[in-house]
Amino acid sequence: MKTIVTFGEIMGRMASPANMRLRQTREFEVTYAGAEASVAASICNFGGKARYVTALPKHALAEATMDSVRAVGIDTDYVLRTDKGRLGLYFLETGANQRPSNVIYDREDSAVAITEAEKYDWDGIFKDAQWLHLSGITPALSMSAADATLLAAKKAKAAGARVSIDLNFRGKLWKWDTSKSARELAQLTMRKILPFVDVVIANEEDCHDVLGIQAGDTDVHSGSLDTSRYPDVARQVVEQFPNVSKVAITLRESLSASHNNWGAMLYDAKSDTPNFAPLDSEGNYQSYEIKNIVDRVGGGDSFAGGLIFALTTNELSASHIAIKYAVAASCLKHSIKGDFNFSTRAEVEALMGGIASGRVVR
Numbered sequence: 001m002k003t004i005v006t007f008g009e010i011m012g013r014m015a016s017p018a019n020m021r022l023r024q025t026r027e028f029e030v031t032y033a034g035a036e037a038s039v040a041a042s043i044c045n046f047g048g049k050a051r052y053v054t055a056l057p058k059h060a061l062a063e064a065t066m067d068s069v070r071a072v073g074i075d076t077d078y079v080l081r082t083d084k085g086r087l088g089l090y091f092l093e094t095g096a097n098q099r100p101s102n103v104i105y106d107r108e109d110s111a112v113a114i115t116e117a118e119k120y121d122w123d124g125i126f127k128d129a130q131w132l133h134l135s136g137i138t139p140a141l142s143m144s145a146a147d148a149t150l151l152a153a154k155k156a157k158a159a160g161a162r163v164s165i166d167l168n169f170r171g172k173l174w175k176w177d178t179s180k181s182a183r184e185l186a187q188l189t190m191r192k193i194l195p196f197v198d199v200v201i202a203n204e205e206d207c208h209d210v211l212g213i214q215a216g217d218t219d220v221h222s223g224s225l226d227t228s229r230y231p232d233v234a235r236q237v238v239e240q241f242p243n244v245s246k247v248a249i250t251l252r253e254s255l256s257a258s259h260n261n262w263g264a265m266l267y268d269a270k271s272d273t274p275n276f277a278p279l280d281s282e283g284n285y286q287s288y289e290i291k292n293i294v295d296r297v298g299g300g301d302s303f304a305g306g307l308i309f310a311l312t313t314n315e316l317s318a319s320h321i322a323i324k325y326a327v328a329a330s331c332l333k334h335s336i337k338g339d340f341n342f343s344t345r346a347e348v349e350a351l352m353g354g355i356a357s358g359r360v361v362r
């Protein structure tokens with residue numbers, strides 16, 4: 001089993017308890033997470049082998065961060081420990097019903113943001129790797145982090161590994177070149193990375209913000225999506241970047257902060273085939289209805305982790321099966337507190353098979 005590598009920032013997550021607003025709370029629930037670490041956690045929890053690469057300062061909080069990653073079996077041998085930089089933080093206010101969730105970032109001058117691309121041991125990192133996963137969050141942090149993301153993609157391709165990236169546009173983070181708007185900076189930076197990518201993961205907003213591609217007149221805030229438009233979005237991605245072999249687009253219908261419909265499409269460029277999941281008994285797209293969301297943060301990362309695990313597992317690798325696995329994995333994540341998806345492969349495959357009642361397993 002070859003290793004799947006992920007590279008990015010891990011932070012302290014400071015969450016207000018019991019749906020309280022940040023201004024109400026005087027205590028926080030503390031965990032440690034980041035998009036790429038969450039992907040690695042999913043892969044390990046499904047039985048795969050993952051290596052996480054980041055930069056962290058040399059202090060006790062960073063040790064606690066490392067402990068949380070190692071606890072799920074992630075390889076941390078190539079985590080760079082630095083004398084400068086800090087542990088980034090984010091503060092989470094979990095929404096409910098019609099009140100949306102809110103995130104406040106405190107990540108400036110974090111170790112990842114200030115570490116130069118050449119400081120990482122890329123040759124060692126990719127010596128036994130089959131895949132590298134990146135996100136659009138890390139290059140949003142700083143020019144140094146953007147350079148490191150680009151170099152990671154180049155080194156992975158040179159080592160013969162496949163590369164995936166979740167576009168993950170975060171308008172609050174793209175601030176390191178004030179001569180450009182967040183969208184302009186994201187587009188300029190990500191277009192340098194995408195020529196080295198095999199699999200693109202995104203939602204419609206990401207495609208619009210990062211690539212200027214939109215699914216017709218679809219309004220993601222209306223609570224209803226026209227899924228017939230999404231194959232064309234994927235085709236436009238491939239037209240712009242012919243090196244991309246697959247495009248995964250998540251389909252979230254937000255009826256409220258607590259009630260979402262969830263599904264996705266995986267477009268196979270070679271066969272020009274869109275594969276949707278989940279499907280009803282007649283083979284038509286029918287989203288999962290998630291009425292009581294416990295924690296949706298990390299939902300997209302659990303989708304990416306499920307997709308990568310499936311595509312690198314022989315019996316799950318066919319596109320129509322891989323997308324079913326990824327969507328089911330992410331659906332289950334919405335029932336789990338924290339960023340990491342602690343669902344098992346058996347639980348995901350049970351949901352894929354239609355066992356969705358939530359009855360007690362005795």
